[in-house]
Amino acid sequence: MFWTVTLSLMKGMLTTFQLFALTLLFAIPLGLVVSFGSMSRFTPLRGVVKVFVWIIRGTPLMLQLLVVYYGPGLLFDWDLLPRFQAVLVAFVINYACYFSEIFRGGIQSISRGQYEAGEVLGMTRSQIFFKVTLLQVIKRIVPPMSNEIITLVKDTSLARIIAVYEIIWNGQKFIKSDGIIWPLFYTAVFYLLFNGVLTILFGLLEKKLDYFRV
Amino acid sequence: MAILEVKHICKRFDDTEVLKDISFSLEKGQVVSIIGSSGSGKTTLLRCLNFLEQPDGGTITVGGEVLFDGADPSAQKEKEIRRKRLHFGLVFQSFNLFPQYTALRNVMLAKELLAKQRPDYKKNKKQILSEIEEEARNLLTQMGLEDRMDNYPYQLSGGQCQRVAIARALALSPDILCFDEPTSALDPELTGEVLKVIKELAAKKTTMIIVTHEMAFARDVANQVIFMDDGYIVEQGDPVQVINNPREERTRQFLARFDQEN
Ligand SMILES: Nc1ncnc2c1ncn2[C@@H]1O[C@H](COP(=O)(O)OP(=O)(O)OP(=O)(O)O)[C@@H](O)[C@H]1O
Ligand SMILES: [Mg+2]
Numbered sequence: 001m002f003w004t005v006t007l008s009l010m011k012g013m014l015t016t017f018q019l020f021a022l023t024l025l026f027a028i029p030l031g032l033v034v035s036f037g038s039m040s041r042f043t044p045l046r047g048v049v050k051v052f053v054w055i056i057r058g059t060p061l062m063l064q065l066l067v068v069y070y071g072p073g074l075l076f077d078w079d080l081l082p083r084f085q086a087v088l089v090a091f092v093i094n095y096a097c098y099f100s101e102i103f104r105g106g107i108q109s110i111s112r113g114q115y116e117a118g119e120v121l122g123m124t125r126s127q128i129f130f131k132v133t134l135l136q137v138i139k140r141i142v143p144p145m146s147n148e149i150i151t152l153v154k155d156t157s158l159a160r161i162i163a164v165y166e167i168i169w170n171g172q173k174f175i176k177s178d179g180i181i182w183p184l185f186y187t188a189v190f191y192l193l194f195n196g197v198l199t200i201l202f203g204l205l206e207k208k209l210d211y212f213r214v
Numbered sequence: 215m216a217i218l219e220v221k222h223i224c225k226r227f228d229d230t231e232v233l234k235d236i237s238f239s240l241e242k243g244q245v246v247s248i249i250g251s252s253g254s255g256k257t258t259l260l261r262c263l264n265f266l267e268q269p270d271g272g273t274i275t276v277g278g279e280v281l282f283d284g285a286d287p288s289a290q291k292e293k294e295i296r297r298k299r300l301h302f303g304l305v306f307q308s309f310n311l312f313p314q315y316t317a318l319r320n321v322m323l324a325k326e327l328l329a330k331q332r333p334d335y336k337k338n339k340k341q342i343l344s345e346i347e348e349e350a351r352n353l354l355t356q357m358g359l360e361d362r363m364d365n366y367p368y369q370l371s372g373g374q375c376q377r378v379a380i381a382r383a384l385a386l387s388p389d390i391l392c393f394d395e396p397t398s399a400l401d402p403e404l405t406g407e408v409l410k411v412i413k414e415l416a417a418k419k420t421t422m423i424i425v426t427h428e429m430a431f432a433r434d435v436a437n438q439v440i441f442m443d444d445g446y447i448v449e450q451g452d453p454v455q456v457i458n459n460p461r462e463e464r465t466r467q468f469l470a471r472f473d474q475e476n
Contacts, residue, residue, distance in 0.1 A: 117310035120264050121324035121386060122300045125292075131323065135314045212314045213368040 005174060005183045012170030013190050019084070019156045019166065023091040024149065030092060031099030038104055056097040062158050065090045069162045087159040091152075098148055106141040107133070110214075139209045146202035150195050167191075215278065217242040217421055218390055223272035224284070225258055232258045233269070234445040240390065240438075243419035247432035247453065250442035251468055256425040259442070260392045263423070265290075265299040276301045276389055303383035303391040307398050309375040311367040317378045318363040321350040321385050328386070346385075353381040357411050373404030377411055384415075391415070393424045409435075429472060433457040441465045 037049035056064065069086040072078040081089070110133050118128035160169035171184040216239035225233040232255045240246050248256050261267040262282075263274060271284035281298045282290075311320050325346045329335055335342060354363050357377040367375055376396055383391055396412065397405040409431050416422065416435050426432050432439055432453065439456040441449045441464075449462045460466045 111310075113306060113308055113310035114312070116266055117306065117312070118324075119266065120299060120302070120304045121382070122296050123324060123327055124296065127327050131327065132312055139314075212366050214313050 001178075001180075005171075005186060008170045008174075009167055009183065009187055009190060012165060012167035012187075013194075015084075015159075015164065016153075016156045016166040016190075017194075019087060019091065019159060019164070020153055022088055023095055023152060023156075026088075026092040027095035027099055030096035032103055034096055034100035035103035035107065038100060039107065053097045053100060056094055057101070061090065061094050061155060062161060064094055065158060065162060068093075083162050083164050084159075086162065087164050091155070095148070095152060099145070102141050102144045102148065103137070105144070106137040109140055110136055135209075136214045139212075139214055142202065142206050142209065146198070149202075150198055153191065153195055153198065216240055217277055219273075219275040220263070221273045221275075222284075223259070223262060223269045223274070225255075225262055225267060225269045232445055233262070236272070236442075236445075236447055238440060238447060238450060240421060240423065242389075242421055244437040245416045245420075245422045245424065245435055246438045246440060247436035248423065248425045248440045248442060249427070249429065249432055249457075249468075250440075251471075254442040255445045256442055257394055260304060260394050260423065260425060263390075263392060264302045264304045265295045266304075300386055301389045303386060303388035305376070305379050305383050305391070305393045305396050307395040309367070309372070309379045309399070311375055311379055311382070313367050316364050316366055317354060317359060317370065317374075317381075318347070318350055320367070320378055321353060321382045322346050324382070325349075325385050350381070350385060353384050354378070356414075357381050358407070371404060372400045373407045376400065376408045380408075380411060380415075384420075390421045390423060393422065393426070395425055395427060397426070397428060427472075429457055429469070441468065443468065 034049060034053065037045055038053060040046045040049070065087060068090040069080065069083070073080050080086070114132055114136070115128055118132045123131070156166055157168040159166045160172070163169070167187050167190055168184070171187040174180050174183040218240040220239065221237045223233055223236040224231070236255075236259060238246070248259070250256055258267060262269045265282075268290070269282065269284055272282075273280055273284065274282040281301065311317075312323065315323060326343065329342050329346060332342070351360075351363065354360065357380060359374060359377055359381070362370060362374055362378075367378070370378065376399075380391075380396075393412065397408050400408065405428070409428065412422070412424065412431075413435055424432070424435065434453075436453045438450060439453045440447055441456060441460070441462070443464050449456055449460060449465045455461075456465065457469065460469060
């Protein structure tokens with residue numbers, strides 16, 4: 001039984017991992033775009049972006065999932081998105097908004113003096129961004145990003161509410177089929193291992209950026 | 215002919231006029247000190263010269279080339295401004311070193327980036343870069359930092375940071391080097407080492423504009439002192455005369471208040 005459960009959980013973990021990795025892959029660049037929008041000097045754009053971020057951060061991810069999955073069908077009579085894609089879209093939008101706030105905080109924490117020092121030395125805007133500020137921003141955002149990313153690992157469990165078979169779903173199904181509950185708790189081991197690896201990786205990254213101070 | 219001519223520069227932020235008709239000139243190899251009370255517009259003037267602010271009117275001419283003309287409405291293109299501002303260097307009160315680079319890399323960075331635009335960069339890359347490094351090492355040695363080149367800014371004292379910042383500005387060989395209160399962020403015991411290197415630069419005929427609250431230093435280092443008050447140049451002339459024997463009542467009041475505080 002133990003091996004059957006383990007195998008089944010590993011299969012769930014694969015889905016969990018796919019959702020996690022794809023969310024990161026899309027949410028980080030999208031978050032950067034959103035953060036630029038929220039810092040735009042063009043007031044209407046800034047306003048729209050801020051309201052959007054407020055809505056996304058102010059409502060439960062679970063509701064957003066349901067809206068993305070059922071919304072287009074209910075409103076426009078469209079076909080439903082495939083389940084996994086619907087979850088992915090909801091996660092990417094949600095996490096892009098959270099990341100955007102972290103990016104914005106990181107970018108705005110760099111003092112004007114750094115930009116001005118670059119300017120008076122004849123650097124272009126992009127040289128200042130890539131050669132002067134980027135690494136400082138990264139150093140500042142590693143701790144909040146690692147928090148958010150570890151939260152993402154656990155949030156993936158929400159995907160089961162529209163029947164995406166991630167690890168919790170795989171653990172839970174044994175309650176019905178075999179009347180055993182321990183597989184559900186066993187999933188914690190997988191989460192812990194995964195987050196343990198992430199924690200170590202972020203620790204290494206932080207250490208690597210330890211050679212200077214901002 | 216003067217290397218720098220500033221004529222009728224005005225600058226306002228919203229409703230407050232911060233610079234009201236500033237005119238002065240500076241000969242090559244000479245030093246001008248700018249003194250004046252807080253809020254009189256000294257920083258704003260330096261920022262206008264370095265294109266960090268755009269004046270509302272007036273002209274700035276360097277070596278005969280008009281860099282800024284308030285009457286010429288054609289918008290200043292970013293690329294043009296980048297070229298023009300290289301006539302000036304600016305040393306900030308708060309150093310603004312790049313924290314992720316060593317002292318040496320701080321000095322080399324801008325020059326390296328500029329070198330990339332040279333047509334022969336690809337061909338002579340190695341040689342160009344080693345020349346830039348050589349120059350940077352010389353500058354840091356000149357600043358008394360030969361054993362600090364590989365330190366990061368957080369490992370340096372304020373006085374050392376400011377000397378790296380001076381070397382960084384000198385690396386681009388500006389025509390005119392501007393200092394905005396270079397020692398105001400420093401403990402008194404570190405002030406001396408920075409003032410000393412600035413004096414050495416003056417002895418080497420570096421053209422400089424120095425905003426400072428160190429009156430004795432302003433008098434000793436400069437060929438000319440400008441006293442600013444409320445956006446105007448109230449008095450300018452020989453350093454000993456302006457500081458020891460001011461003509462204007464406003465200058466006298468400022469210096470008297472200054473003596474009391476120190
Ligand atoms: N970006 C800005 N926006 C609005 N007002 C500004 C701005 N920069 C400067 N000022 C105002 O301009 C005036 C002159 O400022 P400035 O910094 O040039 O004075 P300063 O002579 O350098 O003073 P200090 O000795 O304190 O450095 C001040 O009243 C200041 O509040
Ligand atoms: Mg000032």
